[in-house]
Amino acid sequence: MGKIAVRATFHIHEGKTDDAKAFAHKCVAAVREREPRTIHYDWYLSQDGRTCLINELFEDSEAALVHLETLSPFIAEGLQLGDLKMEILGEPSDQLKEAVAMLNPKYYKTLVAL
Secondary structure, three states: OOOEEEEEEEEEOOOOHHHHHHHHHHHHHHHHHHOOOEEEEEEEEOOOOOEEEEEEEEOOHHHHHHHHHHHHHHHHHHHHHEEEEEEEEEOOOHHHHHHHHHHOOEEEOOOOOO
């Protein structure tokens, strides 16, 4: 199946920027500790402090499923801080598609890659 990339946009609720920054650091620390097959997990903050772009790259769908497991304890907190939109790039497994269905991601198949 190959690598799976995720591009997520996290729209931070009014007045929650500082909390969202702390949340991002907590998520990255958990991923760093538990996910050797996550290649990238990077958060970027817009100049106005209201939007984060999150770039993720996993070795495969299985590694992305481990990521979901790692972050599952943080989902409720994240939903209190902002709204998430997600795009999944690559050829995700059916199991991964089922696991993220409630997030209503947009899918992009690989057309050509280096």
